[in-house]
Amino acid sequence: MTEVEWIREDIARVKVPLPFPLRWVNSYLIRGRAGYTLIDPGLHTEESKALWKRALQELAIHFTDIEQIVLTHHHPDHYGLAGWVQEQSGAPVWLSPEGSLQVEAMWKGDGPTNQETVRLFLLHGLEPALKPDMERHLAGFLPQVIPHPLQLQLLDRSQMLKMGDHSWAMVHTPGHAWGHTVFYNEERQELFVGDHVLPRITPNISYIPGTDSNPLQSYLSSLEGMGKFDGYTVYPGHRDPFRHLGDRVQGIKLHHEERLEQMLKQIKEPLSVYALCQAIFGVQLSTHQLRFALAETLAHMIYLQQSGKAVLLEEDEVLRYQSAH
Numbered sequence: 303m304t305e306v307e308w309i310r311e312d313i314a315r316v317k318v319p320l321p322f323p324l325r326w327v328n329s330y331l332i333r334g335r336a337g338y339t340l341i342d343p344g345l346h347t348e349e350s351k352a353l354w355k356r357a358l359q360e361l362a363i364h365f366t367d368i369e370q371i372v373l374t375h376h377h378p379d380h381y382g383l384a385g386w387v388q389e390q391s392g393a394p395v396w397l398s399p400e401g402s403l404q405v406e407a408m409w410k411g412d413g414p415t416n417q418e419t420v421r422l423f424l425l426h427g428l429e430p431a432l433k434p435d436m437e438r439h440l441a442g443f444l445p446q447v448i449p450h451p452l453q454l455q456l457l458d459r460s461q462m463l464k465m466g467d468h469s470w471a472m473v474h475t476p477g478h479a480w481g482h483t484v485f486y487n488e489e490r491q492e493l494f495v496g497d498h499v500l501p502r503i504t505p506n507i508s509y510i511p512g513t514d515s516n517p518l519q520s521y522l523s524s525l526e527g528m529g530k531f532d533g534y535t536v537y538p539g540h541r542d543p544f545r546h547l548g549d550r551v552q553g554i555k556l557h558h559e560e561r562l563e564q565m566l567k568q569i570k571e572p573l574s575v576y577a578l579c580q581a582i583f584g585v586q587l588s589t590h591q592l593r594f595a596l597a598e599t600l601a602h603m604i605y606l607q608q609s610g611k612a613v614l615l616e617e618d619e620v621l622r623y624q625s626a627h
Contacts, residue, residue, distance in 0.1 A: 375482040375497065397454045422509075426575035477505075482498055493534045495537065503540070
């Protein structure tokens with residue numbers, strides 16, 4: 303795997319390693335006369351830090367050449383190294399206002415959102431014996447996002463953001479993450495899309511307590527807005543840059559339509575989200591995979607409930623869903 307490459311004359315891609323199946327996250331360096339913009343530096347691990355030192359040496363860039371760090375969203379594989387890179391470079395870190403709130407709720411203090419997530423999973427049928435593993439799993443991300451940036455600069459999506467020698471417009475694309483932001487330049491026909499649209503896999507759409515009340519609806523709505531960028535070169539957070547965005551958007555929409563139909567067939571009789579998750583995704587899941595699968599199953603059930611196709615039954619201590627017809 304080529305870890306570092308110039309993908310055009312002023313954009314370099316750095317593949318920052320991840321200790322889970324995605325294998326790496328794409329970080330991008332945009333060169334300008336005043337220095338470099340770094341988009342999504344990756345997860346904070348010793349392997350990632352060593353990779354950045356090698357990558358910058360290979361590119362003949364110093365940490366102090368980085369003038370700003372821009373984050374598409376707050377997830378740890380994108381946000382995690384932001385504070386460390388800031389320590390090396392002195393560069394400001396930019397994130398959406400919604401993402402900044404999530405950093406506070408998930409990665410600081412006792413992580414109230416993570417605690418609420420475990421309570422929610424238990425309410426939706428997670429076996430109590432799995433609670434300690436889930437708590438440890440969520441707490442395990444904390445070392446991978448520390449140190450935090452000293453201060454986050456909040457993106458104003460109504461304005462343009464200078465990255466390199468060009469100005470980039472921003473679009474709010476919620477669904478995968480609350481506050482997820484993509485950056486585009488109409489003249490260059492280029493789009494930094496983060497995890498909103500990925501070329502080979504469908505982004506995880508999770509329900510997170512205290513944020514978006516219907517993340518799948520938000521995702522499908524913001525996905526619809528991507529049609530105007532068909533023909534652009536798309537720089538995703540995972541896998542390789544691609545074009546034909548319109549075809550990929552249609553493929554992802556079809557995936558969710560099929561998944562919703564599959565789930566509706568499963569809930570002709572009442573099922574907890576945990577039981578439904580096992581029916582759809584199987585029982586041989588790691589704790590990491592189970593967390594994503596549970597939160598995604600719940601997001602789909604909320605979508606079906608709010609669209610009138612499923613009902614939520616509160617008959618005992620475990621909540622269940624059933625098809626409305």
